[in-house]
Amino acid sequence: MIQFPRISPLRRLALPALAACAAALVSACTQTVPEADNGTISASVCPATCPPCPPEDSSAFPPVTAPAKAPASWRKAAWEALPGWNDDDPGAAWPAFLASCGILVRQESWRETCAAAAALPVPLADGEARRFFEQRFTPWQSIGGDGEQGLVTGYYEPLIRGSRQRSSATPWPILAPPDDMLTIDLAGAHPELKSMRLRGRLAGNKVVPYWTRGELSERQDKLPARALLWAADPIDLFFLQVQGSGQVELPDGGRVRIGYADQNGHPYRSIGRWLVKQGELSAERASMEGIRQWVRRNPRRLGELLNSNPSYVFFRELPPGDGGPIGALGVPLHAGRSIAVDPAHIPLGAPVFLASTWPLSQKPLERLVMAQDTGSAIKGAVRADFFWGFGPEAGAQAGKMRQQGRMWVLLPNAVTAEEIADKR
Secondary structure (H helix, E strand, O other), X not given: OOOOOOOOOOEEEOOHHXXXXXXXXXXXXXXXXXXXXXXXXXXXXXXXXXXXXXXXXXXXXXXXXXXXXXXXEEEEOOHHHOOOHHHOOHHHHHHHHHHHHHHHOOOHXXXXXXXXXXXXXXXXXXXXXXXXXXXXXXXXXXXXXXXXXXXXXXXXXXXXXXXXXXXXXXXXXXXXXXXXOEEEEHHHOOHHHOOOEXXXXXXXXXXXXXXXXXXXXXXXXXXXXXXXXXXXXXXXXXXXXXXXXXXEEOOOOOEEEXXXXXXXXXXXXXXXXXXXXXXXXOHHHOOXXXXXXHHHHOHHHHHHHXXXXXXXXXXEEOOOOOXXXXXOOOOEOOOOOEEEOOOOOOOOOOEEEEEEEOOOOOOEEEEEEEEEEOOOOOXXXXXXXXXXXEOHHHHHHHHHXXXXXXXXXXXXXXXXXXXXXXXX
């Protein structure tokens, strides 16, 4: 799923007292909490004594994701240890690699390697990409707390029907970030919490959690948020929010690309898992198509279903282009050669050799990809979300993908042991 943590058009609070209070709330709880629906472990935000903060509201914030604490390591590997490396065509990943280099070249450890890549004539000669990687890079296998294997899922860029104007045919708003949503950055008072941000709003002189999905639905036109577009189908819109970006086809046949702008700060909850827990669907039937069929049979329960996930994604309109959607690295994603990773474990932008299997099969899916995106559900040292591309076929593959896999990060030979330790 696509995330842009560096893009924030919202009002930002960096109040030391508020940040200190929020940090205290996070650190005060040592209770182990259950695994969230998206596979992450959330820190419990429990009531705590904190004089500078509003006592009745400070504990109401939803859990924030704590820094990963599971033991993880990298293990140096030989090229022959990468299953399928000799069968892949690294040249197919070259455009994605050059896109990564456009960002990585700003880092000293990548500058020489990326400059050498940019100097090679395009198209590359046969075998040139393989020689380049084997001569200039060292593979490092990422090992998580559960070992070498991890989960590989898929995502894609959907196409939904919509309009610039609200109508009976397109009644569902695609919202920009609300003007009254605050981003509370904890890093000002506690640098170790730099990855944690709270979303809130002012209620009088107090900061309280921002509205949940259900509350946003109830407020409708009272919400100070601009509708970028209007969608024809609420389930299509929901899945677009899950993917994080997509295209909207207008009545005249034109298309508008939109991307993730921000989120309301509440944790993501799987509506498929909710249906399974309610006894409405079996786990095998809780696919995108299975959920659509359930909604057609139970139209009056649509709101109940959607509101079981309190998370809500806001969008921004993107300029038209022929490339893929923009990932967290800030470059277009490449179908079949870009993945989303956990940047706490895998350096964003780095080449990664992924060894997995095709959806619902044992057919090897072993290829060079680039870590160019992130996602709120992508947590762990061996965790990847494989970008399948645009449209229904890509969506069909992404919806089925839940495979095991292994990952090797490729780093320039010049990277020192100290830098390796810093990247873990």
